[in-house]
Amino acid sequence: MDSLWISDYHDNKQLKPISFQNLHTEKDLLETDVAIVGGGIFGTTCAYYLTNLGYKVTILEKDKIGTKATGHTTAKITSAHGLFYDYLTNSYNKKFARDYLEANEEAIKNIKEIIDVEKIKCDFTYQNSYVYTTKKDDLKAIKKEIKAVENLGYNCEFVTKTGLPFEIEGAICFKNQAQFHPLKYINGLANCILSKNGQIFTDTTVTDVEKIEDFYLTSTENFKVKSKYVIIASHYPFINFPGFYFAKMYQSTSYLIAIDPKKTLFNGMYISASDPVFSFRTAKYHGKDLLLIGGGEHKTGQPTSYQDSYGLLEAEAKKYYPNCEVLFRWNTRDCISLDKIPYIGHYSSIMPHMFVGTGFKKWGMTLSNVAANIITDMICGKSNKFSYLFDSSRLKPVKNIDEMKNILVQSTNSLLLNKLRPANMSFDEIANNSGSIIEVNNTKVGVYKDPNGKIFAVKPTCTHLGCLLSWNDVDKTWDCPCHGSRFNFDGKNLYDPAFKDLEVFHLEN
Ligand SMILES: Cc1cc2nc3c(=O)[nH]c(=O)nc-3n(C[C@H](O)[C@H](O)[C@H](O)COP(=O)(O)OP(=O)(O)OC[C@H]3O[C@@H](n4cnc5c(N)ncnc54)[C@H](O)[C@@H]3O)c2cc1C
Structure with a gap:
């Protein structure tokens, strides 16, 4: 499903649709x-x-x-990147942490300046940005973060009351942050x-x-x-x-839903300090105030279920807004370096x-x-x-040794070992609206059967570096567990770093 932003854009006839124009050239060399x-x-x-x-x-x-x-994206414009400044001060030094904070604070000002100078109507509003916890055990980390941020000469606040529809133990609040329509x-x-x-x-x-x-x-x-x-x-x-x-680097996927809460909403942008991570902000859609809830993070290419992705977010929404209506569901991923x-x-x-x-x-x-x-x-x-x-x-030395090991193990498995392991499903065992890798004449084939039983078969090898792909039953896509490329069930490349489609096979039913 399209994101709230893309759907809104398609609906809005007043916006000049530069984003969606097909622009080409007849020349061979520019x-x-x-x-x-x-x-x-x-x-x-x-x-x-x-x-x-x-x-x-x-x-x-x-x-x-x-x-x-x-x-x-969720499109929060903030320098509160979770609990980050204590990590930066300890892993690098105070100057490094201060410069990182200053760079991001300057970016907020730069974005506002562009919007003002160019008169871009993009629903920009200033908001407070909170990193909160509902767990007593996390309070120590929140307080350490506040100390680290204050130590950098920046004003932040410890609060125990926010606009969120549930009680929290405490939060760090950054003022004058912002959100917009990306x-x-x-x-x-x-x-x-x-x-x-x-x-x-x-x-x-x-x-x-x-x-x-x-x-x-x-x-x-x-x-x-x-x-x-x-x-x-x-x-x-x-x-x-x-x-x-x-x-x-590796890629990490998170999910978002946008709900009509059927109730008045709060101000502010929020993210939880520890797992399970939930993120909240409001957005306008057709004059209504919607609530965006994000979470369900996992490494791109690793199997997930509806329950652990959108289901998790919907359950969270229903806890506080039992009569809410879920209007949009979407997901995307971002690159994360090892430090x-x-x-x-x-x-x-x-x-x-x-x-x-x-x-x-x-x-x-x-x-x-x-x-x-x-x-x-x-x-x-x-x-x-x-x-x-x-x-x-x-x-520099890698700061995240666990993830470094993960990348090595995952790459060895997907490039080599999993390719040698026999597939554990047969063609007949694949239910309609589902997919799996099967063996056909000693060759691995990725098969998806649509809700009517129509078959789509592809070579399940990533066109980026040749890793064995895994089936994503939530989005009906073939995903690369090594580097996060993604392909539609019919083989069309959706996400980088791969840019070529998968080879398509024609199977007899
Ligand atoms: C769930 C989620 C929520 C997020 N929320 C926030 C948030 O609240 N605040 C925040 O600051 N950040 C947020 N982020 C991060 C933010 O969305 C990304 O960091 C940012 O959008 C990345 O922008 P980009 O231009 O690098 O990538 P993209 O927007 O992906 O742009 C890259 C472009 O390159 C094109 N491309 C790829 N390969 C080729 C090729 N071979 N030839 C030509 N074109 C190519 C792609 O089609 C794409 O359009 C979030 C990320 C996720 C996953």
């Missing part, structure tokens, strides 16, 4: 200053700043502008980019980027783009060598003038703005006081 791969919030923010500075910019977007992670914002940016002679090509998949002498040649399925600079803004970097981002710090800067030390911004760990509204400012400064040859925080070529 020349530009900066080629940007990906038109999510990061790519479009880079394009916005660079076109303002007079650069000729070309965005190449596989789908439509803003319809992937950005069109499925697609209205990104559409505003797209309009500005086009008005300054920037180019946006949608339904345009980038298949390769090559360095040739002192320029780059970016290949799409239909044409090539020659440029001095390239920005990889594809969410998960899809060029594997050099860069090796596939060994440094929880995004990668922003040079793609690799051997690819000068090629840049990346990724690993926004579900806080990409502010972090994409931080990233766009850093990359813009790098292209202009200016120093940026926050760039050292996110150095994309860092080789």
